[in-house]
Amino acid sequence: VCQAVFRTDSAPSSGQLHAVQTYCKGLSPAVLRCVENYTNSYPAHNPRDSLHCCARAGDKACETACKNVLVTKVSEQEMVEGLIKGCGRQPLPQDPLCVVCRDLCVTLFSTNWESSQSWVEFERKCEYLPQEGAMTACLSDVREPCHLGCKELKYCTNFNYRPTELFRGCNMQADQGAQSDMNMWTRGVIQMPFLNIPVHDIHHCLPDTWKAIACVLHIKPCHGASPALICRSDCVNILKRCGDTSRFMQGHTAESICDILSPSDDPEQCIPLDQYLGDTLTTLILEEIVHPCNPDPCPSGELCEVNRKGCLPGEDCTPFFCLASCKLGEASDFLVPHNGRVRMPEASGDPGCYHLCKCGIGGWLESCVETPCVDVQRACIVGGQRRPHGSHFHIDCNLCTCFAGELICTGRQCLMEHSSYEDRQRFTGLPCNCADHFVPVCAVTGRTYPSACLARCTGLSNTQITYGSCNKHNPCSLKPCPSNQRCVLHQRVCLTSPTKADCPQYECISRRGCEKTPPEPVCDTTHNEFTSLCALSAQGRKLAYSGPCQAACAPSIGSVCGHDGETYSSVCAAHAHRVTVDYHGQCQAVGLLTLHGGDPECHTVSCFPLPQAGCKPIIPPGACCPICGGMLRLLWSREQMDALSKVKDICSIEGDIVVLVLPIDPQPTALQIAACSKEAEKIGALVNSASPVLVSHVPLSALAHAEVLISGGGYSTAPPTSPTSGLGLYLLAPLVLGLLR
Structure with missing residues (x-):
C-alpha cells in the first residue's frame, strides 16, 4: 500500500490515502506520518494561482467546476477527478515536449552555443517532428525567407525562369548542395537525421525524379503552408520502385517511411513533383520583373x-x-x-x-x-463562444480577429435579412450610415476623412477634427520650431489612439550646415532638383516630392487623387509618400465600398486605363477606380500600436489598413500583375502566421490578420518600389514599407 503512494511523481489519490490509513494506522504509525507529511507538502504551489486557467473552459459549467476544484481540493488526483466529473469529459492530454522544444529553440537562437551536440540534439528532438510544424515554418522564415523568382541555376535548371513563384533557397549554394546530394545518393543510401533509406542505382531508376527531389529539398519552393516536403504519393511511388526493400530497417515499408518523411497529400501541405520534372518556358521577358536584392548582392x-x-x-x-x-x-x-x-x-x-x-x-x-507580455492565452468571448488568440471569424458582415483578448473588427455597416424597414430606409452602406457627401476633414492623427460623420464614427470628437484635407493645413504657419531651425512639412498618419496621438506634421531642420546632411535628392514645386531637403529649404523652396525630378511628373501634368483620400501634385508626389493613385485630378468622392456600391460622384472622375490582358480588376475600399495587382486588408491591434508606431499608411473608412501591391508601369503586363498578386499573397501569409520576418519589427507586431484580394479573382485568406527607367517592375506596398521605416 505504501509503495503504491510513491510509485509515481503524482500526488496520492484519495483511495490510496484511505488504504494507508486503514492498513497502517495500527501497524506502523511512522509510515502513516511519512505519507501524511508527503501529502501535506504536495503540491508545492498554491492551486489558487491557477484560477485564471479556468477562463479557458469550453462552457460555463466546466469553468465553475474548475474554480471550485482549485479552491476546495488538495491533491492533484482529487482535482483531476473533480474536473472529469464537473466537465463531463477527460482533461486534454498535454505534451510537455512542446515546452521543451520551445525553450530549447529560444535558448539556441538567443545565445551562441559552441557545442555542435546542442544543434544535433535540437534537430533530433524537435526540428523534424510533425507536431512542430509551426516552429519549423518559423525557423524557415528566419533562415531563408521566401523570395519571388528563380534564375541562373546550373544544376536545378527546371527551377529557372519562374518569376511568379516563391522560393527560399534559389542560389548557387543550394544548387551545388542538390548536386552534392545526388552524388551521395548514388552510393545506395539516403541519409536522413533519424533514418537511413537504402535505394537501388538511381542512375537507372527514375533519375529525373530523384534530381527533382534533391532540388526541392535545397531550392525549397514556398508552396502553401508547407515546408519543403514532397507529397506522400510521390514518396511512396519512388520508394516502391527504387527503394531496396531488402535492406529497409526492420519493420519499415515504403508507406511507413513516407509516413515519417512526407505524411500528407494535401496540396497545401506538400510539394507535388510533377511541376518540377519538365523544363520551364524560356520565352518570358525576364526584364519585366527585376529583383535588385534577389539574389542578395551585398557582403555577409x-x-x-x-x-x-x-x-x-x-x-x-x-x-x-x-x-x-x-x-x-x-x-x-x-x-x-x-x-x-x-x-x-x-x-x-x-x-x-x-x-x-x-x-x-x-x-x-x-x-x-x-515590455508588458502579450497574453496569447487570453481569449475573446463572442456571442457566448470562446475565440482564442489569433483566430479570425465574421460577425455579421464584418471580418474580426481576436488578439490577446482584444476583439478587432472592421467597421462595415451591415444590412441583414432581418433588418427592419426603417433600418433599410436609413441604410447608406457607409459606417454609421453616414451620407456619401464628400466634405473632407483632417484628424489629429494626420488622417483625412471624407466627412466629419465618418471621422466621428471612428471615435473622434469634434475637437479632434478640422475641416479641409490634411495637406491643405500648414502647421509651419504657427512657427513651432526654434529660431535657429527651419520648419518643413512632414505629413504622416499615426495609427495610435487619437487621445494618445503625438503626431506632428512637420520637422525642424537646421538653418545651417546643409553640407553635413546626407545627400538624398528632392524635387521642388518648380521642378528643380536639390541634393537634400535641407538645401531645398535653405533656398526657400517648397517640396514637391522626394527623389529626383522626373519628366512624367512636371507641374503641367496635373494633380492626382491618392487612395488615402489626399490630393497630390503629381503621381511622383503620391509615390514618394508610398501612396498609390486612384484617379486624375483632385479628390472629389467618397468612393466605392466593399459590399454596397458607393458614391455616384465616382462616375465623373477620370480613371487611368487598365491593361488589355492578364487582369481581373479590383477596387480598393473607398476608391473609385479599378486596379490590377494585389490588395491586403489588415486588422491591427490599437492597444499594441499605441505604444509602438507613428507611420504613413492607407486606412480605409471601414477601419482596417489597406496595402496595395501594384506594378509601377502605367501599362503593366500580365506577368507583372501576376508577380504583384503573388507578392501580396506572400505578405498575407507572413501576417497570418505571425512570421518573425514581420513581427520581429516592432511596428509590424501589431498586425493581427490579413485578408488578400488579387486580380486573379476571389478573396483568399492567406494560410497561410519609385519608378526608375530601365528597372522594369518595383513593388509599391505603402504600409509595410512605411512601417519598416
Whole structure:
C-alpha cells in the first residue's frame, strides 16, 4: 500500500490515502506520518494561482467546476477527478515536449552555443517532428525567407525562369548542395537525421525524379503552408520502385517511411513533383520583373534594400543599397537594419514575452528594454463562444480577429435579412450610415476623412477634427520650431489612439550646415532638383516630392487623387509618400465600398486605363477606380500600436489598413500583375502566421490578420518600389514599407 503512494511523481489519490490509513494506522504509525507529511507538502504551489486557467473552459459549467476544484481540493488526483466529473469529459492530454522544444529553440537562437551536440540534439528532438510544424515554418522564415523568382541555376535548371513563384533557397549554394546530394545518393543510401533509406542505382531508376527531389529539398519552393516536403504519393511511388526493400530497417515499408518523411497529400501541405520534372518556358521577358536584392548582392552581414530614393547626377547609381545591420540573435542569420527597433523573445519567459532592442552601430542589439507580455492565452468571448488568440471569424458582415483578448473588427455597416424597414430606409452602406457627401476633414492623427460623420464614427470628437484635407493645413504657419531651425512639412498618419496621438506634421531642420546632411535628392514645386531637403529649404523652396525630378511628373501634368483620400501634385508626389493613385485630378468622392456600391460622384472622375490582358480588376475600399495587382486588408491591434508606431499608411473608412501591391508601369503586363498578386499573397501569409520576418519589427507586431484580394479573382485568406527607367517592375506596398521605416 505504501509503495503504491510513491510509485509515481503524482500526488496520492484519495483511495490510496484511505488504504494507508486503514492498513497502517495500527501497524506502523511512522509510515502513516511519512505519507501524511508527503501529502501535506504536495503540491508545492498554491492551486489558487491557477484560477485564471479556468477562463479557458469550453462552457460555463466546466469553468465553475474548475474554480471550485482549485479552491476546495488538495491533491492533484482529487482535482483531476473533480474536473472529469464537473466537465463531463477527460482533461486534454498535454505534451510537455512542446515546452521543451520551445525553450530549447529560444535558448539556441538567443545565445551562441559552441557545442555542435546542442544543434544535433535540437534537430533530433524537435526540428523534424510533425507536431512542430509551426516552429519549423518559423525557423524557415528566419533562415531563408521566401523570395519571388528563380534564375541562373546550373544544376536545378527546371527551377529557372519562374518569376511568379516563391522560393527560399534559389542560389548557387543550394544548387551545388542538390548536386552534392545526388552524388551521395548514388552510393545506395539516403541519409536522413533519424533514418537511413537504402535505394537501388538511381542512375537507372527514375533519375529525373530523384534530381527533382534533391532540388526541392535545397531550392525549397514556398508552396502553401508547407515546408519543403514532397507529397506522400510521390514518396511512396519512388520508394516502391527504387527503394531496396531488402535492406529497409526492420519493420519499415515504403508507406511507413513516407509516413515519417512526407505524411500528407494535401496540396497545401506538400510539394507535388510533377511541376518540377519538365523544363520551364524560356520565352518570358525576364526584364519585366527585376529583383535588385534577389539574389542578395551585398557582403555577409549587410542588409540589401531597394534604392527608392534615386541618385544625384553623376553618381554611380545602383538599384540597391547595402546597409549596416545586426543579427536577430547570436545564432541567427536574419538581419535587421541599423537603428531598427526589433522584438526579441525572452529566453526564460512565457510565450508573448519580449524585450525591445535597437540595432546599434557595432552590429549588436543594444538598449534593450522589457515590455508588458502579450497574453496569447487570453481569449475573446463572442456571442457566448470562446475565440482564442489569433483566430479570425465574421460577425455579421464584418471580418474580426481576436488578439490577446482584444476583439478587432472592421467597421462595415451591415444590412441583414432581418433588418427592419426603417433600418433599410436609413441604410447608406457607409459606417454609421453616414451620407456619401464628400466634405473632407483632417484628424489629429494626420488622417483625412471624407466627412466629419465618418471621422466621428471612428471615435473622434469634434475637437479632434478640422475641416479641409490634411495637406491643405500648414502647421509651419504657427512657427513651432526654434529660431535657429527651419520648419518643413512632414505629413504622416499615426495609427495610435487619437487621445494618445503625438503626431506632428512637420520637422525642424537646421538653418545651417546643409553640407553635413546626407545627400538624398528632392524635387521642388518648380521642378528643380536639390541634393537634400535641407538645401531645398535653405533656398526657400517648397517640396514637391522626394527623389529626383522626373519628366512624367512636371507641374503641367496635373494633380492626382491618392487612395488615402489626399490630393497630390503629381503621381511622383503620391509615390514618394508610398501612396498609390486612384484617379486624375483632385479628390472629389467618397468612393466605392466593399459590399454596397458607393458614391455616384465616382462616375465623373477620370480613371487611368487598365491593361488589355492578364487582369481581373479590383477596387480598393473607398476608391473609385479599378486596379490590377494585389490588395491586403489588415486588422491591427490599437492597444499594441499605441505604444509602438507613428507611420504613413492607407486606412480605409471601414477601419482596417489597406496595402496595395501594384506594378509601377502605367501599362503593366500580365506577368507583372501576376508577380504583384503573388507578392501580396506572400505578405498575407507572413501576417497570418505571425512570421518573425514581420513581427520581429516592432511596428509590424501589431498586425493581427490579413485578408488578400488579387486580380486573379476571389478573396483568399492567406494560410497561410519609385519608378526608375530601365528597372522594369518595383513593388509599391505603402504600409509595410512605411512601417519598416
